[in-house]
Amino acid sequence: MLAESAGDAAFATTLAKGLLVLEAFGTGSPLLGNMDISVRTGMPRPTVARLTHTLTELGYLSFDEGLAKYRLGVRALRMAHPLLADMPFRQIARPLMQDFAASVRGTVSIGLLDGSAVIYVETARSGDVGPHVPDIGMPITVVATAMGRAAAAILPPAEAARFDAGLAAGDAEQWSRFGENYFGGIAQCADRGFCTCAGEYMPAIHAVAAPLHYVANSGRAFAINCGIPAFRLQPGQLEAEIGPRIKALAAGIRALIGEAEPEIISRAPRPAPAAERG
Template identity: 35%
Template sequence: MRIRKVIPGDARPARSAPGGEEAARDPQFVEAIARGFTILEAFTTRDSMLGNQEIAERSGLPRPTISRLTHTLTRLGYLEYLPRFAKYQLGIAAVALGQLALANMAVRGVARPLMEALSQRLGASVSLGRRDRLSMLYVEHAQPASAVALQLGLGSRLPLAVTAMGRAYYAVAQAEERAAIDQQIEERFPERWARVRDALHEAVDMHAALGFTISIGDWNREVHAAGAAIILPDGGIAAFNCGAPAFMLDRDRVLREAGPGVSEMARRVLSIASGKG
């Protein structure tokens, strides 16, 4: 029997109501649409059923607004109401959108066998993610056959600033995108900004010098990981991480094995995606 070590993954804190900062900066920003997506984003793999009050707490929206939006989203098929629990879950229309988005990411098919090989070789979890504002969203995942593994998977959402994958993404992003990320982090977490900024700048230097970044307990003290990112032929960024519980993957092993391993894998993915390998 496999025993998995459960690591907190994609539970999200309550957020402020959408539209404020975005609408102030962009007159074409449609707040009503943003509110609808904010409700959909309240659901996670760990909390797949939510009631109106729970959605209100997570989204920062008032309860009457939540009731109207959940009703509308249910009518459209993006939510499904479960009378037995008096709660909602994501509907088939939301699932179809997600599957279509994943199907359009050709890099997943290229990366999958290489991710599996690295995962089994190091006994660590290997994931591919794309940026979603200040988070990284797992779009592909390979799990080792070992008895202990991180309880994360497809659809997990991790903070960009303190994870190896997020730092790797930041390291290869254009200066304009990095500046926008900086501004968003500083506005949202002013008390932590100085420390986060220093860590991100160190990640840029490390990725340039070694081809990977690290997170040694920065996101979760029980998790160590290395990350690497590549700019795809279409201009998009694919970020990878290779991580495991800290007792299995100490700092030395991260620097000696996981970092070089995920960096080489990322370069191989880029070579294949570019038609060179």
């Protein structure tokens, strides 16, 4: 990101570096030292040390003197509330999601597309849901998940082309493994209104997802999914029963919040230029 914006005179590089420090604290990494952050961000350790000091003074990080490491400060949590408050449909959807989760003994979540990830913005679950316990703010990959594919399926055509190209260029190994299934999931959404993912992201969890809605003025694409431990599913149950139900749940939520059914256009990877094909 920093390299791409090197020629932009209006780009605030120091601010961008500070945000990269905050983003280094991903799931499973509550405590990081300056060297850890340096490795994750690619920034020199002295630069990181100045940034972590400043962010600690402002309350966005806190320093554990015993471990000589940083964790996110409470002030960082304030930034999430205005964004979540701008999605009031979550409160309307929550009881419907909870009923669904309880009925299938799994999880039901709403995700928001964010680059190559989809971020959980609401989630409900039954008591025992296996190894994957989603929570608000958790990111998962787009390419290898039903949720990501369902959200990407409702992007407008011009935006979709740029988005797909960005995914292909961003993580070549992941795209090589899952790119074909990614387009297959979008085709499923166009044909059936939902797509399935049988353990690609987590082997023990099978999932189904449906596009929810696209907000044109903000470019936000939402999808809703259901994840169930694989051992609880009968052969074909995900496609024959859970898929149509998650599609109906998405339609019910849209009806309650006054959103139209999103347009889904099946798409496929563009063939490489002749020079690249040899």
